[in-house]
Amino acid sequence: MAEGQLDSVTAGADRIEVEILTSLSQISAAEWDACACPETADGGRPEDPFTTHRFLMALEDSGSVGPGTGWHPQYLVARQRGATIGVAPLYAKTHSQGEYIFDHNWGHAYERAGGRYYPKLQIAVPFTPATGRRFLARPGAEVTGIAALVQGAVEIAARNRLSSVHVTFCTEAEAKAGADMGLMHRVTQQFHWENRGYVDFDAFLADLSSRKRKAIRKERAAAQGFGGVIRHHTGDMLRPAHWDAFWRFYQDTGARKWGTPYLTRAFFDRAQETLREDMLLVLAERDGRPVAGALNFIGRNRLYGRYWGCIEDHPCLHFELCYYQAIDHAISHGLATVEAGAQGAHKLARGYLPVATHSLHWIGDPGLRGAIAKYLRAERDAVEEEIEVLTEYGPFRRTMAEET
DSSP: OOOSBOOOEEETTEEEEEEEESSGGGSOHHHHHHHHOGGGGGSSOOSOSTTSHHHHHHHHHTTSSBTTTTEEEOEEEEEETTEEEEEEOEEEESSOTTOSSOOHHHHHHHHHTTOOOOSEEEESOTTOOOOOOSSEEOTTOHHHHHHHHHHHHHHHHHHTTOSEEEEEEEOHHHHHHHHHTTOEEEEEEEEEEEOOSOSSHHHHHHTBOHHHHHHHHHHHHHHHTSSSEEEEEEGGGOOHHHHHHHHHHHHHHHHHHTSSOSSOHHHHHHHHHHTGGGEEEEEEEETTEEEEEEEEEEOSSEEEEEEEEESSOOTTHHHIIIIIHHHHHHHHTTOSEEEEEEOOGGGGGGTOEEEEEEEEEEESSHHHHHHHHHHHHHHHHHHHHHHHHHHHTSSBOSOGGGGO
16 A cells, blocks of 8 residues: 655646655644634634544544554645645545445445455545545635645555545535546435524424424433433533443444444543544433433534444434434534434434435446446436435425414
8 A cells, every 4th residue: 555755746837745644643733624624713613523633533543443444544635835735534445334335336346357446545534424525625725735635546546556536425516526527426315404593492393294293292202201311411521431331332333233333442532532522422311320322523513413322222212312302402502404324214204304415436447437437327316316205205394284
């Protein structure tokens, strides 16, 4: 795998040097974050915390990425006249786990035909199906920075005879820019809740059809009757003991969903040190003991639901902690959106509507590239149609007459 200094690539009139870093410790937080989250210069939150130096460094320091994980850091840094103008969270992947944009079938088909699909290159936030910028250009250098990062990633793959480059959960604007540069654009979907200026949860319920409103009230009553209390913890309210409890929940869910949890126990210790202002931990406690929990990350205008788990089963408690408590928090804190993670059509009945998500792909082999391009066109049409249908039959009221 390529390491160290790449040959220069040219973008525009000035020569831009693109370098690979095998550890984020090789660049300062200030230099990385000036590209990843320049909006924090006003002292506020990042748009999302997932591409910040502190989040990616927590993954690395905790051993959640690196040797033995199949996620090998190859961070890109683009410099022009000595100044960093762009960075990207690039990883060499030896499998397709923890990505949530599924390409297993592409790999299987290529290897059955005699090709070598792995390792591949992935520009992504590991284990995090949340939309955000992936080509992290400094303000004012967006055009040249994004072009240099795209060209750099493709050049690394081509020079090392790697099968592919994948950019997952990028923004729609990045998807358009990447497609204009020759990458293949993929459209998938998630379910997000949007705040329509609600003053409280009841105002949100009033926007729903009568049947859905009654169903949610029934679910909330069942969940809140579990025999304990639900508490929100963030910032200095978070304590190491909370992570001891949540680790048990996370292990249970990870073992059932993925076989092995993606995050290590050390990640949560590191998160306590550097990320606690970015997190909201919702815990259900019974007899003074946490029995279930949902972990969210907080962005400037969004709440990102990430992990859930429990050690006791109670009716509807999953819906309450993951979806309804997230909506409550978003309303009370003026957040515009709740992203509830990947997949899950059951979210539709709970006020989360389908939205398009975007990724970009470069495939080296012409035959595989042609087959995937054809597949992506058909998939894109199918996803767009499904979003239209699901939105039409969503949980919201269509006319006032429905209330009578």
